[in-house]
Amino acid sequence: MKHPSEEHDLIRWIDGEMNETERTAFEEHLKHDAALATEAQKMRALSDSLRAHMPAEMHVPHADYFNTQIGVRITQMALDEARSKQSAGLGGVLQWLRQPWFALAGAAALGVLGFFLLTPETGDASESMILSSYTPNTNVQARTYHDHNADATVLMLDGLDAVPAERKISGINIQRSELEPELASTTMYNAQGAAVFMISRDALGNPMISAR
Amino acid sequence: MPASAATDPGEVSDLDLVKRSQAGDTRAFDVLVTRYRGRIYAMTYHLIQNETEAWDLAQEAFIKAWRALPTFKHDAGFYTWLYRIAHNVSYDWLRKKKIQGDGEFDDERTEHRIAAGAEATPKGDLAPDTALRNAELGQRIQEAISRLSPEHRQVIVLREVEGLAYEEIAALIPCSLGTVMSRLFYARKKLQEQLHDVYETSL
Amino acid sequence: MKIVLPALFLISCTALACAQDLEAPPPIITSVKHATDGHVWGALIFATNDATKLTGTNEEAHADLPKLNERLAKVFPFKHFEILGQHRQDIFREYESWVVPSRDLFMKIDSKGPADSGGVNLHLQVWRQHQVLVKSDAILRKDSPLFIGGPPWKEGRLIFVLFLESK
Helix, strand or coil, X not given: CCCHHHHHHHHHHHCCCCCHHHHHHHHHHHHCCHHHHXXXXXXXXXXXXXXXXXXXXXXXXXXXXXXXXXXXXXXXXHHHHHHHCHHHCCHHHHHHHCCCHXXXXXXXXXXXXXXXXXXXXXXXXXXXXXXXXXXXXXXXXXXXXXXXXXXXXXXXXXXXXXXXXXXXXXXXXXXXXXXXXXXXXXXXXXXXXXXXXXXXXXXXXXXXXXXX | CCCCCCCCCCCCCHHHHHHHHHCCCHHHHHHHHHHHHXXXXXXXXXXXXCHHHHHHHHHHHHHHHHHHHHHCCCCCCXXXXXXXXXXXXXHHHHHHXXXXXXXXXXXXXXXXXXXXXXXXXXXXXXXXXXXXXXXXXXXXXHHHHHXXXXXXXXXXXXXXXXXXXXXXXXXXXXXXXXXXXXXXXXXXHHHHHHHHHHHHHHC | CCCHHHHHHHHHHHHHHHHCCCCCCCCCCECCCCEEEEEEEEEEEEEECCHHHCCCXXXXXXCCCCCHHHHHHHHCCXXXXXXXXXXXXXXXXXXXXXXXXXXXXXXXXXXXXXXXXXXXXXXXXXXXXXXXXXXXXXXEEECECEEEEEEEECCEEEXXXXXXXXX
């Protein structure tokens, strides 16, 4: 393995971080060190590949909803803040809410993305509430309401693909969990205190359930 | 530091939009979100390598920016300031989730592994330009990056995507210049190691 | 449309704000190891009209959630409701919490802290293996379960129930 200073020189040369004098000297050195020259070439090629495949700007999925949801959350923060300053009342917030942002946000939110806002008649301090909802699959529609007969808040997902009938769905009974932050995992235990499985994330951030 | 997006003549400047946002004009902030969401999302996506989480974190960055707007002093560009927030949000998430590829953080241990992998690297000139045309390579690069430790992934994104100078990377992380160079070196070596079969087949 | 939507939104937010004035914030519940913002019970339920399709589990509903089947029947047009799996879970304050009554359909919960008017502010994600079905911001309150109508299965439907425990 090379000396750290040689590694640093190599990196600085690739990244154009050398001044003219350093660059000339290093390139002269490369002429007499074939192995280093090959490595420099490979590393520069890799660097080019990375830049080609990692764009600095990307299309944001569901971009309108992205903006809308920010508006909703800012609204929620404003409401929280308004409540904490009860002496100021809600007047300021209401004025703030009238701004054009919310016309745009509302229009976008109620598009095809499955976003919705609670209607006022469903709002009750004793009921659970769905404030917003988002379905990545645009074929899926989410709608919410409070069912007074069932005394439950409902989030209905329509348009989901059916689970194949032949698939056996096994339930689990979990009564306790232990979080292990160092491993970014949670171990689940059944009523008998036995560890049933562990859930963590794979390298792509997807949940990974592994047996214990 | 990353430059702000080029604005068309007649387009409202960042400075004006920020001032209006600081005064509570959420529509002005919406324009800023629209202007920079693509770049912020790209950064979070490259760091996180997961569309859903990157989307959430990009949004979180804008929310934090909104909350922090009263402290924005105009002595730095808005995008530079926003970028720092997004970077910190994403990197905190990465550290929290411990998404570390093979879990290597220690440069000496990494160096040892690279030495072993380097022996398997095929000799001779590579043809990366040819491989670049292969759509599969893009996927392979993403997978290889997702296996890097957060520290290595971080410097690759800051350097290769954002084009930050070493001093800027050192200030952002923060760490010494030497650490930046070492991490860049080993991060690239690890990527070479993971992608060496791609190069091999492209020969 | 442009007039109605912001008006609806405005009214909703106003209702929310007013509702939040009714109760004092609940006491914060903590566990020995990690701070929590509450405890939930989650269940995966199979709803069907065909009793022969039931899987035969004998899981019982949470004791504080009476007449669950009758309540489900008021929302979902099925005769039989069977709890396939259930999960009691702490809502960790600083870490994500998973409610996994089944490996097939489960939920991730991120707490945003106690809600001003009682209950807890949550970000919910319903997962079907590696696929997110829905992401929601919600306020979950005691004695007010959340019924999530999930995918069809065996001519019936899978339902996810989430309930904030009183303890």
